[in-house]
Amino acid sequence: MSALASAGYVTDVAYVPGFYPQLAPVAVRFVATLNRVTPPSVADGFRYLELGCGLGRSLTALAAANPRGEFIGVDINPEHTAAIAHNIEAGGLTNARIITSDFANLPDDIRDLQFIALHGVYSWVAPQVRADILRIASERLAPGGLLLVSYNAMPGWAHLQPIRGILRQYAALRQGDSLQRMRDAVTYLAFIRDQHAKYFDDNPRAAAFVDTIRSQDPRYLAHEYLNEHWTSFYFAEVAEQFGGAGLTFAGSLPVHTNFWDLCVAPGFQELFRTTTNRLVTEAHKDFCANTAFRWDIYAKQPRLMPGTADRLRLADDFWFRTTRPDIHLPYSVNLGVVTSTVQGQPYEMLLEKLSGKGRRLSEIVSDPDFKGFAADDLSRAVDAGVAMRLFDISVEPFVDPLPSLGNAISLPCRFNRAMLATDLFSGRGLALASRVTGTALTIGDLEAAILSEMLTSVDDDLPARVDALMASRDRVLQREGKPVTDPAERRQRITEAYEAFRTTILPQLEQQGVVTRGG
Template identity: 30%
Template sequence: MPVSPDPDARPAGADAAGGASAPGGEAGGYLRDAGYLYEFFPDHGPAWLNTVAALNGFAPRPLDDGFTWCDLGCGHGVSALALAAAFPRGRFHGVDLNPAHVAFAEALARDAGLKNVRFRAGDAAALSEPLPPLDFAVVHGVISWIDDTTRARLLDGVMAALKPNGLMMISYDALPGWAAHRMMRDMMVNVTRDVTGDSLARAEAAVVWLRRLRAGGATFFRDHPALGRAVDEMRDDRLTYVAHEYFNAVLRPFAFNEVRTMLEARGGQFVGRAELFLNIIDLCAPEALHTELAESRSRAEFEARRDFLRNETLRRDVYVKGAPLTDAAAWDAAQDGLRFGAIEPVSVLDRDVPFGGVRVRFDGPPFDDAMAHWNRAPGQPLPDAAHGGDPALGREITRMLAAARLVEPMAPRPDWTPSPPPDPASLADAPLAMPLAFNRVACRRLGMVAPRVPLAAPAAGAVVDLSAARAWVLLGLCTAGRAAAPSWTLEALDAAGQGPRKDGRALTGDEAHALLTAELDALFADGWVSRLVQLGVLTLA
């Protein structure tokens, strides 16, 4: 339930960075006349990237003594900001070609008092000051949206900046799934070439055209049903996504081996997919196709086969500037050093997990004991009792639950010992506070423009992602108390010219108040307030 009545509205000052109305404009083909989405990506975080490395036989990066992380193409900086708040011992950098994105991120960092994050506008390979040595780098989506020369400079720069054994997450539009998308994209660009206005106007016109074709029974959508579903998902409140995905001057999907070749030439080695389940044969394809994957003669062939079986449209890959661990004991130690926890309350987790063509239910032993432990003690090692004293079984339990996203990677402070989540009844009328300035600012600022708001838990080394409506009502709870929280939230939203929405419809008056009251009650009943107190996002006032 987004809070903003106009999710495509850009923050003040955004037009100053706008380019020509033609797709792309300058900056190597990257579209700059429309801001991108406001999103937090969990798999960009250092704990997540370390998990991908350790589970696939590579050394994780040390975090306790400080580290450096950079997002090349950071957009509005939401991931960089939330991670900087969650990991105060790290140094975070965000670079983006759109100055309006950077201006938004800098303003939020300033208001939140974050001293360990820095943003810069421009081409990452042509900055006046070079990138610092990096433990972690993120390049999300960008390489599909820029020309060959800019792409080569970007990859040269980031691989040169990575420290030995540094990790990079890189995502891109993928083949074979994007082959048909590319044909649709070319038609979208062509039929809107005479539309006046910016890229958002062209995106809106293209979506109207596609809906008309789909409703009229166009054979293209009959033969490509996945693209019909893609059109159905092109909601009016996602036009910024449509503009960036389809209206950059360059749109280049890649096969896995194309990107692997580019990065190996620069000293990189493929580690694994950021989506943990895609590294596991039993989860990434139906059982009837397991043999097709098991017969792969190399990891590169496995990746190519799996992409073909799944008709992959997007890849989220992790690379390392180094080599894999060669000692089994070192690999075991790397996995044993990982930390996980139940971020969502166990009561709301669905143990019946879909993985595309596979569905697995994570009930009963040994999963129940592990989930109970990580509910009571997130971020703490799995005790022997949970795996019968068999460390190998413990690693497999952990790997499967993490792949299912029933538990999430964490990097707690060494001195943090969590208490069990408090009884929700004990918190029903307790005065609560939101101590971290970033979280208060995120509720207010991101809650206006984003469908979801990330809240940092520094002691746990984690980020909790909530709907904007729930973030706002939590802020009301901590500001005005439970009884007055819905009214306070409505007044605050009204003062900002905003309001809650449901199914795309703006709500007012009693209907809006009832909706916010229901959201607040659910936060208590589902155990969210208890979990947020346990993780330190909320405290007793």
């Protein structure tokens, strides 16, 4: 691979696999809907491009979860694309394809896209590569199409930028591949922090951040910090760049960031009430929350949906459902900066009505029990409920929990079976695709091992079998970062994890159609 093609991006070390639900069409469409932007219709199929898809866990899981979509991934690193091609084949995905290319040489036929996503790319590539990205957005996104871009944001990165600087400068002096040089640089960073370099004494949060860095995967660190052109942006800079490509800001993830009263402290709320310019509001919000990372959505030639009636006509294909059966009001949640509480109506009734299979907004607003509430108020309550994690969204009705037909379970989706084999004990969890949610749920390594053994048979010996499976793969159960060596304690901990999996995660997987009962 030529240095020119990668333009200073690390290519000698493969990245880490990871599934990011923010990239799901359902998430991006929902944010557009919240912001009164008509999302692309997906009922008759759609085209989705991921730029810089890494090892492709998001791309492939989303393809498995959205059979009506055509998913195309592009990455410059042939080690990444070979692994993705293998997973596409093993998972039997006929709606996903992977291309080894830089962004400048994307094949001509990749156009008329309803979605473009790029995660972990925009802040880390050279200015000319960002220009390639903007050209792709401008030329290849269909009118009404949506683009998701993530980036390191200011002001949250302000006190951390020097850490990136010193890591890169020290790594450049060392020998070996990016991984080795990164390890050496982290050791040096910890040394100067521990020796009380004044920068760290003056910036206690940066000093604490060194411990975060030490706990992170060196493959991730190499890709995060060693690229030549790493930078962080203010929201307004990115908005201006995408604006130049003909795209308009259409909201952000996580969902609660679209509700300023959920992400700024009460002292600032008057300022937000009187500011109508969204670009200004976003800048204020980033200062109030000290935002260090943003997930922004842009629309090409957005068609607006001014009222709830328009939304019901153009974007009524989300099902809303309570996240857990045990939620009681008043319900409080802190999403980072401010604690918000909901109580009373319409939430009491919504919690009751949205249990089970879930409902669409049209069903909620036409329900006679809600007749005292205006459609606008109900839709705002439902949306805020999603933001506050009272409700989940899905693209199909959730599967009604069935009476248990015995203990035997199966994984009907071939992709999920293939990824269980590939990602068991990956150290990064296992993303299980669901056609009901249109996205995937990531479970931890121990849960994946339990699931793997449950698929064989469920009996009293299951914890012992999980213990043996871990031993056969040289995996050691940890407690507070230390290996659990006592076999009785290990068995006890696995038994507890099995109980928690059976009573909390397994019912969710059943309702999402990922796991079926009865073998």
